Amino acid sequence: MKSRDATRRSFLGTGALAGAAWTACSSPEAEAPAEPDQPSSLGTPVRRYGQRSPYEKAARGVRESQTPEAASSRTPLDQTYGIITPSALHFERHHAGVPEIDPATHKLLVHGLVDRPMAFSVDDIKRLPSVSRVHFVECSGNSGGEWSPAGAPTVALSHGLASCSEWTGVPLRILLEEAGIQPEARWVLAEGADACLMQRSATLEKALEEGIVAYGQNGEAIRPEQGYPLRLILPGWEGNTNVKWLRRIKLTAGPQYVKDETSKYTELMEDGTAWIFTFEMDAKSVITAPSGGHGVDGPGFLEISGLAWSGRGKITQAEVSTDAGQTWAEAELQTPVYSKAFTRFRLPWEWDGSETVLLSRCRDETGYLQPGRAELIEQRGRKSAYHCNRIKGWRIAADGSVTSAEV
Amino acid sequence: MQKSSLLSIATIVACAAPTLLAQTYGVGRPASADEVAAWDVTIGPEGRELPTGSGTAKDGAQVYEVRCKECHGDQGVGGDHAALVGNPEQLKQTPPLKTVGSYWPYATTLFDYTRRAMPFEEPGTLSADQVYAVTAYILHLNGLVSEDDVLDRESLPRVVMPNREGFVRDPR
Numbered sequence: 001m002k003s004r005d006a007t008r009r010s011f012l013g014t015g016a017l018a019g020a021a022w023t024a025c026s027s028p029e030a031e032a033p034a035e036p037d038q039p040s041s042l043g044t045p046v047r048r049y050g051q052r053s054p055y056e057k058a059a060r061g062v063r064e065s066q067t068p069e070a071a072s073s074r075t076p077l078d079q080t081y082g083i084i085t086p087s088a089l090h091f092e093r094h095h096a097g098v099p100e101i102d103p104a105t106h107k108l109l110v111h112g113l114v115d116r117p118m119a120f121s122v123d124d125i126k127r128l129p130s131v132s133r134v135h136f137v138e139c140s141g142n143s144g145g146e147w148s149p150a151g152a153p154t155v156a157l158s159h160g161l162a163s164c165s166e167w168t169g170v171p172l173r174i175l176l177e178e179a180g181i182q183p184e185a186r187w188v189l190a191e192g193a194d195a196c197l198m199q200r201s202a203t204l205e206k207a208l209e210e211g212i213v214a215y216g217q218n219g220e221a222i223r224p225e226q227g228y229p230l231r232l233i234l235p236g237w238e239g240n241t242n243v244k245w246l247r248r249i250k251l252t253a254g255p256q257y258v259k260d261e262t263s264k265y266t267e268l269m270e271d272g273t274a275w276i277f278t279f280e281m282d283a284k285s286v287i288t289a290p291s292g293g294h295g296v297d298g299p300g301f302l303e304i305s306g307l308a309w310s311g312r313g314k315i316t317q318a319e320v321s322t323d324a325g326q327t328w329a330e331a332e333l334q335t336p337v338y339s340k341a342f343t344r345f346r347l348p349w350e351w352d353g354s355e356t357v358l359l360s361r362c363r364d365e366t367g368y369l370q371p372g373r374a375e376l377i378e379q380r381g382r383k384s385a386y387h388c389n390r391i392k393g394w395r396i397a398a399d400g401s402v403t404s405a406e407v
Numbered sequence: 408m409q410k411s412s413l414l415s416i417a418t419i420v421a422c423a424a425p426t427l428l429a430q431t432y433g434v435g436r437p438a439s440a441d442e443v444a445a446w447d448v449t450i451g452p453e454g455r456e457l458p459t460g461s462g463t464a465k466d467g468a469q470v471y472e473v474r475c476k477e478c479h480g481d482q483g484v485g486g487d488h489a490a491l492v493g494n495p496e497q498l499k500q501t502p503p504l505k506t507v508g509s510y511w512p513y514a515t516t517l518f519d520y521t522r523r524a525m526p527f528e529e530p531g532t533l534s535a536d537q538v539y540a541v542t543a544y545i546l547h548l549n550g551l552v553s554e555d556d557v558l559d560r561e562s563l564p565r566v567v568m569p570n571r572e573g574f575v576r577d578p579r
Binding site: 066067070095096109110111116117118119120121124127128174175177178180189191195196197199247248250252254256257258259262263266267268272273274275276277278279280282382383 | 431432434435436437438440442443446447448449450451452487488495498499501502503505507510511512513515516519520523524527530531573574575576577578579
């Protein structure tokens with residue numbers, strides 16, 4: 001809470017400063033020393049590991065928690081560009097803190113319904129044929145606040161438990177085949193090396209088709225918060241199945257019904273039954289600019305930009321409404337469009353200065369169209385806590401302030 | 408390496424999987440039975456992987472008092488963290504209350520999770536007997552076992568949870 005207020009203050013502060021600078025420069029009697037046309041001293045020398053400009057302050061949103069090791073931090077989606085989330089801003093959701101793991105001693109065990117239980121070192125894994133793929137990872141609790149009509153006030157709070165990276169690693173199929181898959185195997189159990197030994201079951205089919213044991217993220221080693229040195233990537237599936245600090249894969253005949261696939265990450269329906277193994281993340285989109293907390297500085301031209309993604313394949317269409325849903329315009333998709341990845345959409349817009357609501361919705365290659373809140377509730381009732389992918393709106397007031405639009 | 412490639416081809420042929428012939432690279436090393444046993448901790452719903460040991464709710468009350476109560480509250484409710492006691496009626500209220508007693512389909516999951524993840528700040532420090540005992544205590548608070556019932560690898564998987572039939576596969 002405290003840090004969010006501080007962020008808002010510093011944003012307003014920067015705005016006020018920028019305004020003052022503009023006034024100063026445009027005034028002919030300004031006495032401030034003119035900016036020299038050329039720097040008169042040298043810049044900093046080369047350095048071994050780069051850092052961003054001291055003027056850039058984008059940071060993950062962290063809420064106070066009694067147990068910060070079992071908590072989450074959110075990507076400031078309003079302050080990232082294109083489709084790749086900088087690794088340092090990738091959202092976090094841990095259940096027992098971030099372990100510090102020496103890659104020289106880490107091992108991945110593959111056992112269960114296999115011909116030969118195998119142990120792989122990180123170096124072993126790096127010898128094997130590799131792939132690089134751009135995929136989002138999204139916590140299935142992302143946008144949980146959007147079940148309510150009001151919705152969260154900023155895009156970090158409403159959609160910031162999703163991020164997108166280029167992941168590099170070995171297809172899980174290769175490791176399973178090294179161990180020899182027995183015919184009765186139908187599921188895999190993945191386990192992390194964190195303090196709670198996070199576990200999830202996934203189907204063998206998914207593991208073979210798309211699973212990646214990743215060691216690279218955006219061109220460098222995976223960040224500790226994202227699973228260093230090894231992370232399972234199951235493209236398009238709820239974040240929790242993408243087990244971090246991966247140390248064990250067990251092939252089994254059935255799922256294990258561990259705590260995080262029964263007590264948590266299941267969807268309670270109105271009739272009291274619950275959906276289990278709700279793996280795929282349905283298509284979702286959100287406008288990141290303009291978005292809640294960022295003012296629009298007067299009428300005129302403004303590019304509307306946002307992100308769309310689907311756990312079922314490629315995004316084929318993103319539409320934007322600038323009149324609260326009465327009409328929809330097709331936004332341009334940034335290419336190439338990757339499957340199960342963030343897809344940037346953009347729409348040029350001329351704001352006339354009157355109050356309005358901006359909305360976005362997307363469609364994926366299965367033909368599925370992102371639903372509104374009423375439609376989602378019709379399908380899923382009001383007891384679901386996860387997998388909220390309803391359309392999000394931003395209200396722009398006549399004074400240019402942007403807030404979550406109630407639906 | 409050659410031997411393992413042959414084995415793997417034999418497997419593929421045997422099960423006539425609709426895949427390309429599996430190629431092995433001979434990378435990695437065989438894992439010993441001991442190292443597999445040391446890490447193979449997950450308890451499935453049939454409880455086949457449960458360790459030896461046992462405990463009753465009576466024993467478990469002490470474990471709970473010392474290792475769990477500060478976070479999960481007296482008698483499993485009213486703490487700062489998840490309530491551990493409830494019944495399926497509470498799934499109907501708004502918002503629903505999901506607890507071990509109201510929601511969890513298998514008692515084995517309680518053993519599995521407690522053994523590897525609790526107490527939160529000292530996971531993995533309870534003995535098998537302590538885990539059986541505190542599991543029995545939580546199940547007792549939920550009215551599912553009596554105070555003197557001995558839970559072990561035979562009896563724990565036989566405890567039928569109230570919401571056992573409550574889960575359906577995702578129909579989306």
